[in-house]
Amino acid sequence: MNYWPLLGVAVVVAGFxxxxxxxxxxxxxxxxSGILSGMSMPDLLAxxxxxxxxxxxxxxxxxxxPAIGLLERAGLRERAHAFIAGMxxxxxxxxxxxxxxxxxxxxxxxxxxxxxxxxTVRPLLAPMAEAAAEKIDPTLDEQAHENIRAMAAxxxxxxxxxxxxxxIALGAVLLIQAFFAQNGIDLSPASIAVWAVPTAIAAFVxxxxxxxxxxxxxxxxxxxxxxxxxxASH
Amino acid sequence: xxxxxxxxxxCGILLAICALLELRSRRFPQAAFWGxxxxxxxxxxxxxxxxxxxxxxxxxxxGAGVVVLALLAGSGNLKRKSEFDDTNASRIxxxxxxxxxxxxPALLIPAVTLVLALTQPWLHVGDVKLFDTRQxxxxxxxxxxVVALFAAMWLTRARPAAAGVETARLLDALSWAxxxxxxxxxxxxxxxxxxxxxxxxxxxxxxxPVDSRAACVxxxxxxxxxxxxxxxxxxxxxxxxxxxxxxxxxxxxxxANPAALGALGMLSGYCGTLLTPMAANFNIVPVALLELRxxxxxxxxxxxxxxxxxxxxxxxMYFLAFL
Numbered sequence: 297m298n299y300w301p302l303l304g305v306a307v308v309v310a311g312f313x314x315x316x317x318x319x320x321x322x323x324x325x326x327x328x329s330g331i332l333s334g335m336s337m338p339d340l341l342a343x344x345x346x347x348x349x350x351x352x353x354x355x356x357x358x359x360x361x362p363a364i365g366l367l368e369r370a371g372l373r374e375r376a377h378a379f380i381a382g383m384x385x386x387x388x389x390x391x392x393x394x395x396x397x398x399x400x401x402x403x404x405x406x407x408x409x410x411x412x413x414x415x416t417v418r419p420l421l422a423p424m425a426e427a428a429a430e431k432i433d434p435t436l437d438e439q440a441h442e443n444i445r446a447m448a449a450x451x452x453x454x455x456x457x458x459x460x461x462x463x464i465a466l467g468a469v470l471l472i473q474a475f476f477a478q479n480g481i482d483l484s485p486a487s488i489a490v491w492a493v494p495t496a497i498a499a500f501v502x503x504x505x506x507x508x509x510x511x512x513x514x515x516x517x518x519x520x521x522x523x524x525x526x527x528a529s530h
Numbered sequence: 531x532x533x534x535x536x537x538x539x540x541c542g543i544l545l546a547i548c549a550l551l552e553l554r555s556r557r558f559p560q561a562a563f564w565g566x567x568x569x570x571x572x573x574x575x576x577x578x579x580x581x582x583x584x585x586x587x588x589x590x591x592x593g594a595g596v597v598v599l600a601l602l603a604g605s606g607n608l609k610r611k612s613e614f615d616d617t618n619a620s621r622i623x624x625x626x627x628x629x630x631x632x633x634x635p636a637l638l639i640p641a642v643t644l645v646l647a648l649t650q651p652w653l654h655v656g657d658v659k660l661f662d663t664r665q666x667x668x669x670x671x672x673x674x675x676v677v678a679l680f681a682a683m684w685l686t687r688a689r690p691a692a693a694g695v696e697t698a699r700l701l702d703a704l705s706w707a708x709x710x711x712x713x714x715x716x717x718x719x720x721x722x723x724x725x726x727x728x729x730x731x732x733x734x735x736x737x738x739p740v741d742s743r744a745a746c747v748x749x750x751x752x753x754x755x756x757x758x759x760x761x762x763x764x765x766x767x768x769x770x771x772x773x774x775x776x777x778x779x780x781x782x783x784x785x786a787n788p789a790a791l792g793a794l795g796m797l798s799g800y801c802g803t804l805l806t807p808m809a810a811n812f813n814i815v816p817v818a819l820l821e822l823r824x825x826x827x828x829x830x831x832x833x834x835x836x837x838x839x840x841x842x843x844x845x846x847m848y849f850l851a852f853l
């Protein structure tokens with residue numbers, strides 16, 4: 297066993313630790329690991345090129361940009377903001393928990409690409425979450441706004457990951473099935489997917505609790521600020 | 531009939547437009563960056579079929595192009611245009627004028643994807659299917675994006691050129707983060723081909739007390755998290771960790787149920803995906819899209835969920851895999 301290619305992993309860790317440009321770090325790591333495995337430079341370049349092209353689907357999210365860009369110029373994010381601000385009963389927590397549930401159910405049906413950071417989080421969910429939080433405290437600072445947008449992105453990720461594994465005809469379940477089949481253990485996709493259900497429920501409960509706590513912190517900060525103001529005026 | 535390659539070509543056209551616009555404003559590093567990507571997407575098909583036919587020279591050029599992309603990103607020359615916000619008032623005016631109609635094209639993206647994905651089995655003329663079976667939901671997404679683009683142009687009375695300018699603006703804001711998911715997946719491919727995965731599997735299997743069921747469960751789940759954090763992808767970690775620990779130690783020695791072990795092992799890996807900047811499309815691209823100053827902002831928002839969920843998943847694995 298040749299352990300030298302592991303230095304590629306060390307390059308990744310060191311590069312991220314030194315805060316070098318991630319794109320540069322990643323390609324350098326591939327080259328280091330390739331050279332140390334004894335690959336020739338032409339073979340390594342061909343491997344890089346082929347591997348890069350076979351992952352083109354990861355760039356398809358840019359197809360959403362023309363439509364989203366035009367709509368943003370016409371005020372989509374401002375409208376999303378105003379829409380939520382006008383709905384009294386829709387709180388921050390209800391908005392994000394409803395999104396989480398929808399995202400989990402959609403990805404359980406294999407509909408992963410229906411939502412996502414470019415198509416739904418940036419134009420809709422993030423401004424809506426900010427508007428909902430402003431209903432609690434209109435004086436949120438820039439850092440608080442960033443935390444809210446990050447929470448919206450996190451909610452999208454968690455909904456996607458912990459719904460996807462329950463879907464039987466794609467991705468994770470088929471990979472698990474194929475792995476065990478190669479090793480002489482035959483499993484049906486449904487028999488694998490069923491074991492992902494408890495974790496899917498746990499993910500929903502845990503993240504929903506965190507969303508509610510996040511909302512309470514916004515409210516608590518607001519009442520602390522009011523307290524301080526009241527004390528100062530005495 | 532509709533193949534995923536058409537979507538790649540559409541991507542290539544958008545990237546080429548972006549490259550030309552950058553060229554026109556004399557921002558040469560950016561023009562080169564998007565230009566190389568445009569060539570990869572417009573010519574990707576031809577290059578890949580040459581590769582399968584045994585001609586590796588075009589792929590080597592792409593490999594060299596990947597190195598150039600990394601150098602351009604690392605050189606710090608891909609500076610973003612300063613986004614001046616003088617159009618803020620006109621955006622608010624337009625938002626008030628168009629009202630909730632603005633949501634229609636945006637919601638068409640998920641809605642059309644959903645409808646096409648669900649009705650696919652019936653969309654055919656004789657034996658000719660409307661959607662090729664490979665990557666059919668992604669092809670549906672591409673169609674939905676085109677539909678939404680036309681709807682947005684109709685609603686905002688914008689000309690196609692404006693769509694090009696907006697796309698270039700958003701791509702410019704994403705900068706190298708747009709291509710990082712592809713580069714990371716490429717690294718995954720290189721790590722597999724160079725035996726990094728096997729080496730890690732060997733090392734971790736040598737380090738655990740094999741007689742204790744609890745120790746093996748912990749090592750498998752933690753190994754899935756750690757290797758996913760390194761690779762940025764639970765799919766890359768799963769075969770390595772399951773071949774190294776899951777199958778020989780847990781399934782064979784301790785008689786774990788492979789279906790439950792596999793499902794819960796993969797989900798442990800997903801907890802790792804929430805923690806790593808290597809999972810760029812989930813944790814780094816949104817940082818750029820949402821204009822967060824902290825590059826780890828999304829990870830910081832989700833690590834607590836990931837940690838609690840990992841503990842829950844570990845307990846589930848310990849009990850459910852040995853029912």
